Amino acid sequence: MTTQEEPGLYGMMAEFDDPNAVVAAARRTYEAGYRKINAYSPYPIEELSEAIGYRRNYVSLTVLLFGLVGGLGGFALQAWTSAIAYPLNVGGRPLISTPSFIPITFECVVLLAALSAFVGMLAMNRLPQPYHPVFNVPGFNRASQDRFFICVKADDPNFSATGTRAFLEGLGAKEVSDVEK
Amino acid sequence: MNTIYNPPHELRRSRGIAIGVGLIGILVWVIAAVVSGNARETFFQSYLVAFVFWTGISLGCLGWLMIQYLGGASWGVVIRRLLESGAHTLVLMMALFLPIAFLGLHSLYEWADLKAVAESQVLRHKSLYLNTAFFTVRTFIYFTIWLTLLYYLRRWSHQLDETGDPAFIQYAQNLSGPGFVFYGLAATFAGIDWIMSLDPEWFSTIFGLIMIAGQGVSSMAFIISVCMILSWREPMSHVLQPKHFHDLGKLLLALVMLWAYFSFSQLLIIWSGNLPEEIPWFLERFKGNWRYIGVGLILLYFFLPFMLLLSRDLKRNSRRLVIVAWIIILMRFVDLMWMIVPEFEHVHPVRVSGYFVYLAATIGIGGLWLGWFLWQLSQRALLPINDPQLKEALAAGGHH
Structure with missing residues (x-):
């Protein structure tokens, strides 16, 4: 054959x-x-x-990596703004006050993880695809x-x-x- | 009647072992308390930790029992008997509260000491609520609420077994909605009374929710452990599949996150407010060894289980899932130690070796608790044989 x-x-x-x-x-x-x-x-x-x-597939790994990047970036951004760029004493708390940075850090994890899940899924599926023969x-x-x-x-x-x-x-x-x- | 889901006869022997271990634990606990120098206080302080730990698992079982009726999902059908048996230990725990109520309050609570109340204006104002008589009455009201809910849920479950009439599931569902509200209110007040009032000047409005999340997470970890052990033997070896452990693992993950969310909220609000009537509770726990235990809680009660439970493969593998469950049960004990024990250290500083007595008490009461649980579990078939959802729950495959 x-x-x-x-x-x-x-x-x-x-x-x-x-x-x-x-x-x-x-x-x-x-x-x-x-x-x-x-x-x-x-x-x-x-x-x-x-x-x-x-x-x-590699979507979950992508999401994990971008989530970590988001978390580290979010924390670093807050630490830099409030301890280096514009040090501001708020009620005698330390400049880098970890507990109050956690919510923003968490939001940044979610933001980058969700975006990378969405974009990564599209990219790995090669979407958007205006024409596909199966139709x-x-x-x-x-x-x-x-x-x-x-x-x-x-x-x-x-x-x-x-x-x-x-x-x-x-x-x-x-x-x-x-x-x- | 269909007998293929009858419990394995090994349950009887396990019950004997559990009670034996419990009695040895109680013996070690009493000896350790006597050796410690101030026997009465050490005894009741460790009693409180053990009591709250095991009552928490009983209450978590009651909460999950109502949630599985409300959710109507198939994971609930396979664990319903375990939840019913777990919640039934509330009868034992109510009996075990009697020694605290009638002998232990003065060794535990500052507000029970009339001299301390006379000296403190805050305690004088709070004495209308925080006094020994009302405290004891309240605790019996909580137990009455929980046991009433349990009485009807179990009664209808029996009737479903006997008659096969699905109307009894409808009754249970109708009760579970309002019942969960009452369970939650009683558990909140119980948390405030039993633990928060150890520091009568301190308050945290989210404390009840932390208690409920702790009960939910430790009872789910317990149920997963029992499921794994039951899956070694007939009949459950044919029933429990990866999809069931997957569902229970997801619930465990959700509760781990819920606990972390509530606990972090409490820390963030009190730490940011930094008010003199709130912050001392945390300052005490930032001192000495408690600081490392606090960090350990964040890492081992949240980060490690959270990361591991994200994995789908781990949740579907009962042997690995149960290791996470055991870590969580252990950390729940550490969490209660962290909440309760620093309050006793104003008076008598405790050496690290002194914490051993808390473990002995928890194992001692735990043996009796497990014995009661296994006795209840051996009474009936391990599955609700007439539940209309049973077939779906037992079907092979991963459809949800």
Whole structure:
């Protein structure tokens, strides 16, 4: 069998109407050696991400690092302004009075952590993306309502227009359609 | 009746061990108190720490019992029996309050000493509230409120087991809303009476909430520990899954943050205000060893559990989660020591070795507490077998 790539094809999309069926199908697709696969469902299904070989991403690490940077920066900003730039004696308290710096420090942690979570998520998902081929599949908008989809991409080494179609149909998909580029 | 969720027979032996350890602890505690030189005061001071520690876990169980009815989530179904048994120890704790009420008040509270009251204008003004008779009556009112709530919650839970009529869950939910308000008010007043009034001139309006958060966090840590141990044996080895520990771990994380938030608010407000009637309480705790213990509380009661509990993998792994839970239980004890013991050191400075007696008292009363808890737990099936949510709670997988 040749890995003949059909020009103009993004991949092959299989449609399911049952969450358990899509998880089982995703497992078998992964076991069959396909790696460039993606799955779409109206709500998060933990097993589905595991079934298509989801690996940990770096969002949580990014958030942690930016949170630490925010906390240190927030504390340093207050320490610098009130002890170095404009030393001001407030009721005889120390210039660097840690307890009263904590709320701002905490806010800075939250600010940078939240922003980095949002921006990092967008960047790692390569969003915003005005055009994506999967929307060429008729009825794909039901992926946000009541249908579940598995897409095998054409650049997967095991992909072949006929073989993959037969494989996906064998998984009990309601419908298998080509995804035009 | 369905018997597959009956408790394992090892509970009986564990109960014997718990009571045995408790009696040894009490023996060591009494000996240590006698050896210390002023037996009566040392005995009751350590009694108070142990009493507040274990009553806190009982009350936390009562609070969680009402919250799980109100929330209606599936984590509540798997721990409901543990919460009911934990809260039932309030009966024991009410009995254990009697020695404090009738023999111990003069060894603990400055306001119980009529000579001190006569000398202090503030204490004279407060004596309408802070006097031995009203103090004792109030504590019995608190216990009456808690035990009344518990009586109905347990009664309906029994009836649900027997009849399978889900209306009893509705009754429990209807009671839990207002019941939680009464529980919270009584726990606030109890915190003020039992601990805050040790320094009768000091006040902090957030103190009751700190007490409630401490009760919530220590009881959840206790429940997680019991869940882990029960998961070694049938029937719970088939019931408890990573998703349950995940949920309990999240609640533990929330309560750790809540405790830190309340405690920090108290520090920030009093430290910033720096008023002569408020700040001495903290100044005493910035002195000597208490300063390091305070820093230890921040690091080990907040930062370490907080950082560890952020991890999803840790929360789903009961063996690791339970280590965090044990750290928290230990630090809750240290936190109570930090709140209570400096108040006794005006009169008799305590050497570090003197703190041993507090640990002995807490283990002693803890053994009896655990014995009571295990006795209650062995009475009924470990799961509410007729709860309509039971099937969902036992389903495999991670759906919530």
